[in-house]
Amino acid sequence: MSKLLKGVARIARKGWAVAAARYAMILxxxxxxxxxxxxxxxxxxxxxxVDTFSFTLGTRYGFSxxxxxxxxxxxxxxxxxxxxxxxxxNVGGEGQLYMGAWLATWGxxxxxxxxxxxxxxxxxxxxxxxGGVWAAIAGFFRARGLVNETITTLLMNYIAPLIVxxxxxxxxxxxxxxxxxxxxxVAFPDAARLPRFFDTRVHLGIILALVVxxxxxxxxxxxxxxxxxxxxxxxxxxxxxxxxRVGFYIVVVMFxxxxxxxxxxxxxxxxxxxxxxxxxxxxxxxxxxxxxxLSGGSPLGILMMxxxxxxxxxxxxxxxxTQGVPFAAINxxxxxxxxxxxxxxxxxxxxxx
Amino acid sequence: MxxxxxxxTATQQFDxxxxxxxxxxxxxxxxxxxxxxxxxxxxxxxxxxxxxxxxENGAGKSTLMKIxxxxxxxxxxxxxxxxxxxxxxxxxxxxxxxxxxxxxxxxLIPAMTVAENITLYLPDLPAVLxxxxxxxxxxxxxxxxxLDVDPxxxxxxxxxxxxxxxEVLKLLVGRAxxxxxxxxxxxxxxxxxxxxxxxxxxxxxxxxxxxxxTHKLREVLACADRITVMKRGRxxxxxxxxxxxxxxxxxxxxxxxxxxxxxxxxxxxxxDGAPLLxxxxxxxxxxxxxxxxxDISLEIRPGEIxxxxxxxxxxxxxxxxxxxxxxxxxxxRRLLQGVDATSWIAGRIRASGVGFVPEDPLGMxxxxxxTVAQNAALGSVETYARHGGLSLxxxxxxxxxxxxxxxxxxxxxxxxxxxxxxxxxxLQRAVLARELGRRPKLLVASYPTRELDVRSAxxxxxxxxxxxxxxxxxxxVSEDLDELFSLSDRLIVLxxxxxxxxxxxxxxxxxxxxxxxxxxxxxNE
Numbered sequence: 111m112s113k114l115l116k117g118v119a120r121i122a123r124k125g126w127a128v129a130a131a132r133y134a135m136i137l138x139x140x141x142x143x144x145x146x147x148x149x150x151x152x153x154x155x156x157x158x159x160v161d162t163f164s165f166t167l168g169t170r171y172g173f174s175x176x177x178x179x180x181x182x183x184x185x186x187x188x189x190x191x192x193x194x195x196x197x198x199x200n201v202g203g204e205g206q207l208y209m210g211a212w213l214a215t216w217g218x219x220x221x222x223x224x225x226x227x228x229x230x231x232x233x234x235x236x237x238x239x240x241g242g243v244w245a246a247i248a249g250f251f252r253a254r255g256l257v258n259e260t261i262t263t264l265l266m267n268y269i270a271p272l273i274v275x276x277x278x279x280x281x282x283x284x285x286x287x288x289x290x291x292x293x294x295x296v297a298f299p300d301a302a303r304l305p306r307f308f309d310t311r312v313h314l315g316i317i318l319a320l321v322v323x324x325x326x327x328x329x330x331x332x333x334x335x336x337x338x339x340x341x342x343x344x345x346x347x348x349x350x351x352x353x354x355r356v357g358f359y360i361v362v363v364m365f366x367x368x369x370x371x372x373x374x375x376x377x378x379x380x381x382x383x384x385x386x387x388x389x390x391x392x393x394x395x396x397x398x399x400x401x402x403x404l405s406g407g408s409p410l411g412i413l414m415m416x417x418x419x420x421x422x423x424x425x426x427x428x429x430x431x432t433q434g435v436p437f438a439a440i441n442x443x444x445x446x447x448x449x450x451x452x453x454x455x456x457x458x459x460x461x462x463x
Numbered sequence: 464m465x466x467x468x469x470x471x472t473a474t475q476q477f478d479x480x481x482x483x484x485x486x487x488x489x490x491x492x493x494x495x496x497x498x499x500x501x502x503x504x505x506x507x508x509x510x511x512x513x514x515x516x517x518x519e520n521g522a523g524k525s526t527l528m529k530i531x532x533x534x535x536x537x538x539x540x541x542x543x544x545x546x547x548x549x550x551x552x553x554x555x556x557x558x559x560x561x562x563x564x565x566x567x568x569x570x571l572i573p574a575m576t577v578a579e580n581i582t583l584y585l586p587d588l589p590a591v592l593x594x595x596x597x598x599x600x601x602x603x604x605x606x607x608x609x610l611d612v613d614p615x616x617x618x619x620x621x622x623x624x625x626x627x628x629x630e631v632l633k634l635l636v637g638r639a640x641x642x643x644x645x646x647x648x649x650x651x652x653x654x655x656x657x658x659x660x661x662x663x664x665x666x667x668x669x670x671x672x673x674x675x676x677t678h679k680l681r682e683v684l685a686c687a688d689r690i691t692v693m694k695r696g697r698x699x700x701x702x703x704x705x706x707x708x709x710x711x712x713x714x715x716x717x718x719x720x721x722x723x724x725x726x727x728x729x730x731x732x733x734x735d736g737a738p739l740l741x742x743x744x745x746x747x748x749x750x751x752x753x754x755x756x757x758d759i760s761l762e763i764r765p766g767e768i769x770x771x772x773x774x775x776x777x778x779x780x781x782x783x784x785x786x787x788x789x790x791x792x793x794x795x796r797r798l799l800q801g802v803d804a805t806s807w808i809a810g811r812i813r814a815s816g817v818g819f820v821p822e823d824p825l826g827m828x829x830x831x832x833x834t835v836a837q838n839a840a841l842g843s844v845e846t847y848a849r850h851g852g853l854s855l856x857x858x859x860x861x862x863x864x865x866x867x868x869x870x871x872x873x874x875x876x877x878x879x880x881x882x883x884x885x886x887x888x889x890l891q892r893a894v895l896a897r898e899l900g901r902r903p904k905l906l907v908a909s910y911p912t913r914e915l916d917v918r919s920a921x922x923x924x925x926x927x928x929x930x931x932x933x934x935x936x937x938x939x940v941s942e943d944l945d946e947l948f949s950l951s952d953r954l955i956v957l958x959x960x961x962x963x964x965x966x967x968x969x970x971x972x973x974x975x976x977x978x979x980x981x982x983x984x985x986x987n988e
Contacts, residue, residue: 332855341833350789355808
């Protein structure tokens with residue numbers, strides 16, 4: 111018996127095993143709670159679970175949809191993870207995503223004559239700028255010591271969708287016959303659509319997201335800028351004394367993070383919808399925050415968690431159709447996961463003492 | 464240089480015929496990971512004595528007393544109070560047994576009044592407070608033991624020395640008989656320390672037992688009746704005051720490993736050349752709780768250590784920060800090596816050859832979760848950056864750490880451990896090695912030996928002297944007057960953000976400085 115315990119303890123000392131066990135626990139607890147919610151709603155949780163997995167992992171279409179869902183989740187998660195390395199809490203991924211989509215839409219419906227080879231890079235730049243400037247505002251106020259970035263980014267989440275709404279109800283509103291009842295922009299020209307692959311909805315965004323994820327890891331772990339940023343996060347007082355321009359890094363990092371969330375918005379409207387719609391995001395920015403927290407900001411963790419939550423998301427859409435489970439049930443599940451995650455910070459501490 | 468002191472020494476010898484001990488510790492053992500803090504320690508505390516616990520940092524003095532106060536629990540051993548075995552599981556238990564402790568950093572709440580702070584400490588408060596009764600008690604104890612502070616003043620408005628008195632009052636009103644002082648003189652000016660010792664005298668006349676934890680020999684010899692020397696968790700010896708000599712105590716503290724202290728070698732170095740630093744009539748804005756610097760003019764020349772004396776919180780931190788470029792001059796100018804650097808940002812000032820040793824190395828000098836090597840690289844990122852910053856040359860970092868430690872003759876450190884796992888001495892050596900490794904022209908050293916054991920402190924002082932001897936300039940902020948006198952070529956005294964005096968060390972004695980520090984009389988002339 112004691113031998114077994116020692117063995118468990120030895121494995122537990124390895125960081126990855128602890129991490130893996132933690133993720134498994136979080137998911138298990140959340141799923142059990144979700145099953146209870148489904149039961150209360152009079153649905154069969156086992157069947158829901160089987161349906162979800164056989165659809166998402168068992169069919170080509172289902173799997174491609176999971177990949178499509180991963181794009182905004184990955185990008186908005188990185189948009190939270192980067193500032194968190196500096197000790198900043200960016201809860202504004204949703205608003206930054208909207209602003210990225212907004213500015214990209216402006217470009218798409220303004221420069222209609224461009225060829226795709228120019229249009230796509232332009233949209234990437236515009237999407238990045240839209241989200242980036244939006245987040246940099248919060249970064250600026252924080253760097254000046256005026257307002258905490260958590261509050262500004264959170265509140266700006268409410269403004270961004272309104273700006274999008276203003277545009278799609280107003281100047282950019284589509285006047286095509288049949289669509290006038292629905293608030294949306296005019297359609298993007300074909301050249302302003304991100305290329306898709308394999309005859310599915312999988313698009314360039316996934317490559318963009320993976321590149322962003324890799325660059326995030328590389329810059330943080332290998333470069334001098336990463337070292338400085340981690341120093342700001344680890345001890346801003348010491349960083350200041352070592353001559354690191356803390357305020358400058360705060361603004362720049364918020365800009366980059368917002369830009370990355372903006373890319374997610376740009377990819378959604380350009381690759382999937384082909385036009386800007388009011389309320390096009392089902393809260394990707396918030397799920398991105400959840401993913402970043404779940405994974406402790408580690409790139410590999412973000413990749414895995416995005417995959418898992420993309421399955422959950424796709425499953426939600428499926429269950430809505432097959433079993434009549436309202437999509438809101440997915441929000442309940444997300445909330446449950448977040449709730450369980452909040453227990454997380456204690457675990458690594460215990461290992462230290 | 465004046466090394467004499469005229470502090471009152473305790474003349475009353477401890478009466479060996481006295482009654483049974485108030486507190487007896489027997490076989491106290493306490494292990495922390497990797498270290499035995501207390502190794503079967505026996506100690507008796509008698510009523511009516513001042514018992515000094517002397518030893519280097521890490522000798523186990525504080526741990527032992529924190530066990531008595533219920534802050535830690537011992538792994539083994541017994542505590543008897545009034546001859547009866549006592550179980551002390553928490554500070555609350557200790558207080559019920561009338562044992563009280565004053566910690567290194569005071570535990571008062573600045574925004575609350577003296578009376579409120581004292582009330583807060585009392586056990587078993589009724590739901591509705593009897594403020595008048597408490598005020599009477601404060602008054603009574605205050606008169607009896609010369610602990611005169613106005614109970615209605617908020618603590619943030621009273622002097623550090625008076626805050627110390629509040630800490631003592633707290634224990635007395637709480638009916639403690641055993642009073643433990645953990646490095647309580649750290650923040651006090653010389654005459655405040657004497658005041659504290661006079662309070663000790665009166666308290667012990669009334670049968671209180673006082674434990675005085677310190678590593679300063681001067682203070683021990685000035686106030687203690689019995690002296691217990693601790694070394695590496697064990698009792699190295701207990702002496703009564705009449706038996707104790709400075710040499711004897713040093714021998715007990717260190718064995719024969721006592722390192723030699725640096726002495727001034729005045730007059731041999733040249734301190735001419737353009738000043739490394741010049742502050743001309745610098746005034747800053749008040750920021751938050753900080754002190755506003757007021758019309759500071761200061762020069763530091765090559766080959767010069769300028770010592771800054773002052774009670775902490777009188778602008779020392781701001782003075783360092785203004786040199787390092789962390790706060791802006793509202794008025795006045797900052798020149799570095801003759802060049803106007805008033806508008807330079809911190810990074811540029813650092814790059815121009817200014818280094819710093821912060822007062823709190825873990826909080827202000829390093830990133831605790833990073834390794835020694837990463838912290839070293841942070842000190843001069845551009846030096847180690849390769850491919851335009853896309854990678855860092857960690858071999859180079861490691862080599863430089865090695866060289867730097869060797870040059871300073873420090874014991875080598877594993878560069879791949881996180882700095883938060885280092886001891887205070889190791890951490891300070893790592894910071895010194897990083898900063899000196901950059902070959903700074905000017906070093907701002909704030910309390911560079913605070914919290915260090917005697918040997919590490921000496922090593923740090925030697926490093927500063929070496930830098931000076933090789934033509935560097937040092938601003939040395941310290942609360943240890945011995946250190947300031949032995950190292951400084953020039954001394955300035957800060958009080959409420961102003962320089963209230965500039966002296967050569969042999970021109971002034973510690974009392975005069977003490978009065979200047981506290982703004983209680985004494986002038987520059």
